[in-house]
Amino acid sequence: MILKISFQNKCYWNFLRSKSQVLMKFLQTVQTLTLGSILRIQPTVGYGSKASPKYGTGGCSRCFSFTKAKPLANRNRLCLEVTLAEASQHVTKFATWSALSQNFKGVVYHSSSRDIFYNLAFEDWVYKNLNLDSCDVLMLWCNDPCVVVGRHQNPWAECNHKHLKESRVALARRRSGGGTVYHDGGNLNCTFFTSRERYNRKNNLNTIISAVTNKWPDVDVSATSRDDIILNKNYKISGTASKLGRKIAYHHCTLLHSCDKSQLIDLLDVNLDGITNKATRSVPSVVKNLQDVNININHGTLVNVIAEQFYKEHLALGEAKIYDIDPSDEKTWPGIHGLKEELESWSWVYGKTPPFSIQRGDDTLSVLLHINRGIIDGVIVRILSDDILIDSLQQLSASLKGVPFTRDDLKSACNVFLHAAVLEDKKKLKLAQVCSLIQEALS
Amino acid sequence: MIQYSFPERKFTEEHEWLLLKDDASDVATVGVSDFAQSQLGDMVYVELPEVGRAITKGEEMMVLESVKAASDVYAPVDGEVVEVNNALEERPELVNSSPYDKGWLFTMKVADVSSLDSLMNEKEYEKFIEGQE
Numbered sequence: 001m002i003l004k005i006s007f008q009n010k011c012y013w014n015f016l017r018s019k020s021q022v023l024m025k026f027l028q029t030v031q032t033l034t035l036g037s038i039l040r041i042q043p044t045v046g047y048g049s050k051a052s053p054k055y056g057t058g059g060c061s062r063c064f065s066f067t068k069a070k071p072l073a074n075r076n077r078l079c080l081e082v083t084l085a086e087a088s089q090h091v092t093k094f095a096t097w098s099a100l101s102q103n104f105k106g107v108v109y110h111s112s113s114r115d116i117f118y119n120l121a122f123e124d125w126v127y128k129n130l131n132l133d134s135c136d137v138l139m140l141w142c143n144d145p146c147v148v149v150g151r152h153q154n155p156w157a158e159c160n161h162k163h164l165k166e167s168r169v170a171l172a173r174r175r176s177g178g179g180t181v182y183h184d185g186g187n188l189n190c191t192f193f194t195s196r197e198r199y200n201r202k203n204n205l206n207t208i209i210s211a212v213t214n215k216w217p218d219v220d221v222s223a224t225s226r227d228d229i230i231l232n233k234n235y236k237i238s239g240t241a242s243k244l245g246r247k248i249a250y251h252h253c254t255l256l257h258s259c260d261k262s263q264l265i266d267l268l269d270v271n272l273d274g275i276t277n278k279a280t281r282s283v284p285s286v287v288k289n290l291q292d293v294n295i296n297i298n299h300g301t302l303v304n305v306i307a308e309q310f311y312k313e314h315l316a317l318g319e320a321k322i323y324d325i326d327p328s329d330e331k332t333w334p335g336i337h338g339l340k341e342e343l344e345s346w347s348w349v350y351g352k353t354p355p356f357s358i359q360r361g362d363d364t365l366s367v368l369l370h371i372n373r374g375i376i377d378g379v380i381v382r383i384l385s386d387d388i389l390i391d392s393l394q395q396l397s398a399s400l401k402g403v404p405f406t407r408d409d410l411k412s413a414c415n416v417f418l419h420a421a422v423l424e425d426k427k428k429l430k431l432a433q434v435c436s437l438i439q440e441a442l443s
Numbered sequence: 444m445i446q447y448s449f450p451e452r453k454f455t456e457e458h459e460w461l462l463l464k465d466d467a468s469d470v471a472t473v474g475v476s477d478f479a480q481s482q483l484g485d486m487v488y489v490e491l492p493e494v495g496r497a498i499t500k501g502e503e504m505m506v507l508e509s510v511k512a513a514s515d516v517y518a519p520v521d522g523e524v525v526e527v528n529n530a531l532e533e534r535p536e537l538v539n540s541s542p543y544d545k546g547w548l549f550t551m552k553v554a555d556v557s558s559l560d561s562l563m564n565e566k567e568y569e570k571f572i573e574g575q576e
Contacts, residue, residue, distance in 0.1 A: 013536065043576075094495075150508075150511075150513075151490075151508060151513040152488040152490060152506075152508050152513075175513060176511070176512070176513050177487070177488075177508040177509070177510075177511045177512050177513040178511035178512075179511075226510075226511075227517055228508075240511055241512070242511060242512040242513070243512070243513050243514075244483075244513070244514040244515065245503075245514075245515050246457050246515070246517060278488075278532055278533070279488070280487050280488050280508060306447075354488070354490075354532075363532045375527065
């Protein structure tokens with residue numbers, strides 16, 4: 001039996017390099033113990049690598065050595081792939097050894113808030129305030145129903161606003177990249193805060209996958225190249241995004257265990273006709289809930305198994321337990337109310353939308369609205385008509401410029417314009433038609 | 444005899460580079476290093492700063508988005524944004540394919556040209572990234 005184990009994500013290059021003697025000794029021991037042979041030792045390196053591994057087959061002590069390698073794409077990340085013969089338990093031992101030897105501390109928080117804005121504000125607070133050079137933080141949290149768009153997305157192109165309003169679901173924009181997701185109580189969010197150097201999404205996803213499969217071995221979950229987690233090799237149960245700074249980074253992901261799938265589908269079902277967009281687009285996926293394959297999987301059990309796995313891979317900062325935190329507690333997290341207010345503001349949620357345009361109408365009458373930062377930047381009306389409406393249309397266009405692209409603002413701006421226009425009835429009727437078409441841009 | 448002296452590309456520890464347009468100028472072009480772009484992966488969106496914005500060394504001033512990760516870009520020195528690379532709105536991937544040329548991010552008026560002395564030159568930067576590995 002050949003067992004191929006990638007240690008990628010388990011430990012770090014600097015560490016390995018400094019400990020290469022110890023590592024070689026350890027591998028020799030493994031070899032002696034298993035009576036097999038190390039078939040290949042090769043640093044797996046990222047982009048721009050100048051690695052020059054020396055490896056061979058057969059007898060161990062002479063056959064490999066560590067030479068300098070440059071794991072550029074994955075700075076300070078483990079870059080070693082070891083192929084061993086029949087060594088499963090010893091390999092496990094090695095993995096544990098390397099993780100513990102790093103001496104990294106960790107702590108698990110569970111947020112008591114179900115308010116998306118407070119939970120995102122907590123991420124912000126950690127990002128701005130904590131030094132995570134020697135300690136990783138995992139926050140587990142869930143929200144009341146909400147739709148969350150990525151940093152550079154267009155909410156008008158990502159979610160169904162009519163349905164959003166009717167079902168009183170909150171809309172938020174997070175600071176990380178990536179696509180739009182729907183959250184409710186049936187979705188667990190995991191945020192992995194680390195130093196920038198220790199940022200490693202695959203490692204974090206492996207923590208979740210190990211947690212789930214250790215507890216429920218029949219559940220088939222795996223990570224994809226896009227850093228999604230899929231169930232039964234097909235259905236998405238987790239989406240990922242991250243935020244990178246100078247010293248600190250965080251990676252958060254969703255984990256669907258029992259979310260309202262019909263609500264998810266309805267809210268993310270959007271009519272894109274007529275929208276021209278430079279924003280980051282979401283990649284739609286077929287989703288499933290973990291509970292569909294195992295009835296015992298729910299918020300509580302997932303929180304426990306993930307926290308347990310996290311503490312297996314870290315030295316507990318205090319006790320190896322889940323600490324409840326309340327992100328709305330300004331005393332403990334000074335400044336968090338301000339962060340929450342900013343995340344809730346229209347200028348963040350909508351105003352951060354990259355420029356886009358939206359077209360409505362047909363050959364005889366059409367309108368094109370340009371929207372920048374959520375504000376109407378220009379309106380172009382094309383009309384086939386005998387009436388000379390040019391002046392009025394220019395006035396209409398001028399009066400709409402600067403109006404926020406919301407149903408209420410657009411409606412009232414149109415009404416004010418129509419009310420003030422002194423025109424014969426026929427022209428006024430035509431203008432009313434134009435105005436209602438403009439308002440359709442928000443339907 | 445005329446002596447030519449060419450401005451030298453300077454680097455920050457946050458992996459931004461900065462290059463004066465010419466030695467007599469206080470306007471510099473700013474981008475991210477090849478090392479930075481290779482670490483971040485394929486760019487999908489570049490959030491450019493506002494022209495005319497006053498910037499202070501070290502502050503977060505724009506965001507690069509690559510494969511689901513949003514990365515802050517920091518101001519390399521004090522100054523003011525003069526021009527932004529609008530081509531990146533359509534083609535953010537230029538940051539990957541041409542980080543030192545077509546993938547520049549913005550130009551800035553440098554408040555104090557001597558502040559560039561504190562930044563690393565290319566050789567020092569290469570050493571710096573080696574130390575990071």
